[in-house]
Amino acid sequence: MPRHTTINDLAAKLKLSPSTVSRALRDHPDISRKTKDRVLEMAAKTHYQPNLIAQSLQNRRSNNIGVIVPEIRNTFFSTVISGIEEVAYEAGYTIMVCQSADTSKREIINIKALAANRVAGMLVSISQQTTNYDHLQMVIQQGIPLVLFDRVAESLDVSKVIVDDYAGAYSAVQHLLERGRKRIAHIGGTSALSVSRQRRAGYEAALRDHGLPLLSELCLYGGYHEEDGRAGAEKLRKLAEPPDAIFAINDPVAIGAFIYLQEQGVKIPDDVALVGYSNNPNTALVRPRLTTVNQPAFEIGRRAATLLLQKFTVEADIHATETIVLPTELVVRESS
Amino acid sequence: MPRHTTINDLAAKLKLSPSTVSRALRDHPDISRKTKDRVLEMAAKTHYQPNLIAQSLQNRRSNNIGVIVPEIRNTFFSTVISGIEEVAYEAGYTIMVCQSADTSKREIINIKALAANRVAGMLVSISQQTTNYDHLQMVIQQGIPLVLFDRVAESLDVSKVIVDDYAGAYSAVQHLLERGRKRIAHIGGTSALSVSRQRRAGYEAALRDHGLPLLSELCLYGGYHEEDGRAGAEKLRKLAEPPDAIFAINDPVAIGAFIYLQEQGVKIPDDVALVGYSNNPNTALVRPRLTTVNQPAFEIGRRAATLLLQKFTVEADIHATETIVLPTELVVRESS
DNA sequence: GATGGTTATGCAAACGTTTGCGATACCACT
DNA sequence: AGTGGTATCGCAAACGTTTGCATAACCATC
Numbered sequence: 024m025p026r027h028t029t030i031n032d033l034a035a036k037l038k039l040s041p042s043t044v045s046r047a048l049r050d051h052p053d054i055s056r057k058t059k060d061r062v063l064e065m066a067a068k069t070h071y072q073p074n075l076i077a078q079s080l081q082n083r084r085s086n087n088i089g090v091i092v093p094e095i096r097n098t099f100f101s102t103v104i105s106g107i108e109e110v111a112y113e114a115g116y117t118i119m120v121c122q123s124a125d126t127s128k129r130e131i132i133n134i135k136a137l138a139a140n141r142v143a144g145m146l147v148s149i150s151q152q153t154t155n156y157d158h159l160q161m162v163i164q165q166g167i168p169l170v171l172f173d174r175v176a177e178s179l180d181v182s183k184v185i186v187d188d189y190a191g192a193y194s195a196v197q198h199l200l201e202r203g204r205k206r207i208a209h210i211g212g213t214s215a216l217s218v219s220r221q222r223r224a225g226y227e228a229a230l231r232d233h234g235l236p237l238l239s240e241l242c243l244y245g246g247y248h249e250e251d252g253r254a255g256a257e258k259l260r261k262l263a264e265p266p267d268a269i270f271a272i273n274d275p276v277a278i279g280a281f282i283y284l285q286e287q288g289v290k291i292p293d294d295v296a297l298v299g300y301s302n303n304p305n306t307a308l309v310r311p312r313l314t315t316v317n318q319p320a321f322e323i324g325r326r327a328a329t330l331l332l333q334k335f336t337v338e339a340d341i342h343a344t345e346t347i348v349l350p351t352e353l354v355v356r357e358s359s
Numbered sequence: 360m361p362r363h364t365t366i367n368d369l370a371a372k373l374k375l376s377p378s379t380v381s382r383a384l385r386d387h388p389d390i391s392r393k394t395k396d397r398v399l400e401m402a403a404k405t406h407y408q409p410n411l412i413a414q415s416l417q418n419r420r421s422n423n424i425g426v427i428v429p430e431i432r433n434t435f436f437s438t439v440i441s442g443i444e445e446v447a448y449e450a451g452y453t454i455m456v457c458q459s460a461d462t463s464k465r466e467i468i469n470i471k472a473l474a475a476n477r478v479a480g481m482l483v484s485i486s487q488q489t490t491n492y493d494h495l496q497m498v499i500q501q502g503i504p505l506v507l508f509d510r511v512a513e514s515l516d517v518s519k520v521i522v523d524d525y526a527g528a529y530s531a532v533q534h535l536l537e538r539g540r541k542r543i544a545h546i547g548g549t550s551a552l553s554v555s556r557q558r559r560a561g562y563e564a565a566l567r568d569h570g571l572p573l574l575s576e577l578c579l580y581g582g583y584h585e586e587d588g589r590a591g592a593e594k595l596r597k598l599a600e601p602p603d604a605i606f607a608i609n610d611p612v613a614i615g616a617f618i619y620l621q622e623q624g625v626k627i628p629d630d631v632a633l634v635g636y637s638n639n640p641n642t643a644l645v646r647p648r649l650t651t652v653n654q655p656a657f658e659i660g661r662r663a664a665t666l667l668l669q670k671f672t673v674e675a676d677i678h679a680t681e682t683i684v685l686p687t688e689l690v691v692r693e694s695s
Numbered sequence: 696g697a698t699g700g701t702t703a704t705g706c707a708a709a710c711g712t713t714t715g716c717g718a719t720a721c722c723a724c725t
Numbered sequence: 726a727g728t729g730g731t732a733t734c735g736c737a738a739a740c741g742t743t744t745g746c747a748t749a750a751c752c753a754t755c
Contacts, residue, residue: 026419027477027501027741029740029741029742030741030742031741031742039704039705040704040705040706041705041741041742041743042704042705042706042707042742042743042744043703043704043705045741045742045743045744046704046743046744049743053702053703053704054703054704055702055703055704058703058704070497072471072474072475073475073741073742074416074475074477074740074741074742075475075476075477076412076415076416076421076476076477076740076741076742077416077710077740077741077742077743078741078742078743079412079710079742080410080412080413080416080709080710080711080712080740080741080742081709081710081741081742081743081744082710082742082743083362083710083711085412087455087476094441095437095438095440095441095444096434096437096438096441096657098432098434098437101431101432101434101437101440102431102432104431104437104456105430105431105432105458108431108456108457108458112457112458112465117455117457117472117473117476118455118456118457119423119453119454119455119456120440120444120454120455120456121444121448121453121454122441122444122448129448135408136453137453138408139408139409139410139411140411140412140423140453141363141410141411141412161406165363278644304641305640305641305644308614308641308644308645309644309645309646310645310646321432363711365710365711365712366711366712367711367712375734375735376734376735376736377711377712377713377735378712378713378714378734378735378736378737379733379734379735381711381712381713381714382713382714382734385713389732389733389734390733390734391732391733391734394733394734409711409712410710410711410712412710412711412712413710413711413712413713413740414711414712414713415712415740416710416711416712416739416740416741416742417711417712417713417714417739417740418712418713418740419740419741
């Protein structure tokens with residue numbers, strides 16, 4: 024294992040003390056221009072690279088930011104991560120990415136691993152399984168800055184970056200109603216997730232406000248992937264009286280339903296209108312293109328990271344929390 | 360800044376030395392069952408979490424793996440990252456993800472940041488700009504295990520995980536020829552990237568083997584995104600004698616070309632057949648569905664990470680290199 | 696020429712671990 | 726009682742930095 028050159032190596036070669044070299048490298052005013060130049064030159068020549076681990080130990084804090092998402096593939100999350108990385112990079116931080124695979128077991132392990140790594144802060148979108156927030160509470164208690172994004176724990180007093188899911192869902196369903204749809208179904212997610220609850224609430228409110236009944240057979244619970252969309256659509260089609268519109272919890276589910284319906288020869292939007300959520304790129308690729316609710320994924324990542332960085336500044340109140348709500352936008356296309 | 364409990368805190372509370380606590384936690388045989396139990400109990404009670412930074416400093420090596428990709432959004436790379444994370448997680452490693460934004464400037468900065476973080480190893484897919492490999496050479500020289508994947512530097516003697524791009528391209532073009540296409544164009548990438556060169560070579564070889572001329576106006580150079588596909592398709596359509604088939608360097612480019620052609624009312628595959636590369640999920644969503652060459656992205660990530668982990672074992676020869684070539688598979692669909 | 700004030704550098708402790716080596720205590724033998 | 730062996734544990738150095746404090750040299754001042 025070939026060693027890296029250290030500050031001590033430089034000191035020895037230059038007949039200086041390590042402290043002088045350290046100060047020279049950080050441009051401390053106490054050090055003369057002349058020795059600074061000597062140190063810098065030698066550092067360049069020997070390809071000296073500061074050992075961030077030693078620095079982190081000294082500072083009791085690394086310059087890494089922990090990120091936990093349910094799964095990295097899933098364009099929504101990978102786009103968020105991309106946004107996070109952008110601002111982290113600008114600020115000189117590196118991101119450590121973990122996936123919970125939508126299990127709280129792995130989420131807890133990930134949290135512990137990141138805490139053990141003494142990350143400067145964490146950005147997490149909780150798993151669909153998570154109902155107990157003790158592990159997040161622990162993070163807060165340990166004084167590690169935390170920002171939740173998209174899938175947040177409503178009851179937790181931490182900073183959050185979300186979109187107005189209630190309003191987004193409401194506008195989507197209202198749009199379907201304006202198009203004259205009467206039997207609007209919802210392929211929803213698990214009730215544990217706040218985003219699912221919010222979108223469901225928006226769906227229900229829109230129906231109520233238009234004097235339509237909430238029919239339990241039209242309001243499904245399920246997962247967040249294509250196969251869940253297929254399953255949901257299948258169940259809905261087998262109803263004695265199938266819906267004339269479907270509002271899906273997200274785009275993957277909408278795509279799954281879309282594929283199933285097309286396989287079955289169902290005409291979209293004539294027989295059934297379809298609306299998704301997130302505005303994933305591929306909703307614009309299918310024919311007819313899917314109406315969906317835009318969620319600014321990249322911006323969510325940027326804002327979440329920016330919010331976290333603010334907490335790193337000394338003036339920041341460690342316990343102050345802030346919630347950023349980004350606007351959604353209904354993107355009307357041919358599927359509705 | 361509330362401190363974390365340390366091994367010394369435990370030692371003080373138990374009236375033991377830090378060394379004994381350390382050994383107890385690592386189940387060292389010298390420590391009696393009884394004190395081990397006491398230590399473990401106290402550790403649990405105080406929520407002790409080992410400081411990986413201190414450990415890393417001691418071991419001169421962290422348990423993080425650095426990953427550099429051109430961009431995280433781009434389903435191919437995010438899927439690879441997902442695969443990497445899977446095996447890293449199993450082995451108790453955390454991944455640090457950076458994006459080069461396809462610039463060698465940022466790639467170099469990323470490499471330095473990861474090296475400064477003393478990552479246990481690096482997995483990188485080089486940027487399209489990169490032609491000078493000094494920074495990678497430096498990584499090797501510093502004894503940091505390195506595995507390149509997908510976009511590799513052919514001239515560099517390091518371990519690699521790639522697919523047989525030459526064969527993949529060849530089979531794609533051969534398929535077009537078998538379908539009776541005579542004027543087959545190629546919307547290619549930059550010649551700096553080995554994957555682009557290999558795919559181009561496969562394209563050319565297939566044409567040659569079938570006695571067809573290589574026409575420079577049919578062989579384009581460009582980028583790797585949708586807009587590059589649009590631009591390429593536009594240029595090809597404006598030719599006096601447009602091609603009757605297009606082989607795109609990758610799926611985003613194919614999708615870009617696809618959209619442009621459909622906008623122009625060009626019939627696919629009747630007027631022009633279209634083949635992509637990577638088998639991104641959305642190639643199966645468009646109508647007609649795109650023929651493409653499957654690249655096992657998730658598996659590439661898994662294999663690259665596994666290969667890297669092998670290098671961490673003590674027996675491993677630091678300088679031994681290995682190249683894993685994963686098979687591609689032509690996925691024939693309606694666009695050809 | 697003693698005093699005071701800069702300027703430039705070094706000493707040593709600290710961050711939280713790990714580990715080689717030594718120390719202690721105890722027991723069982725002869 | 727002396728020897729040897731084993732079972733437990735502590736000391737102290739090390740990993741590569743940073744930083745408060747002390748130190749040394751130098752100059753100018755009264």
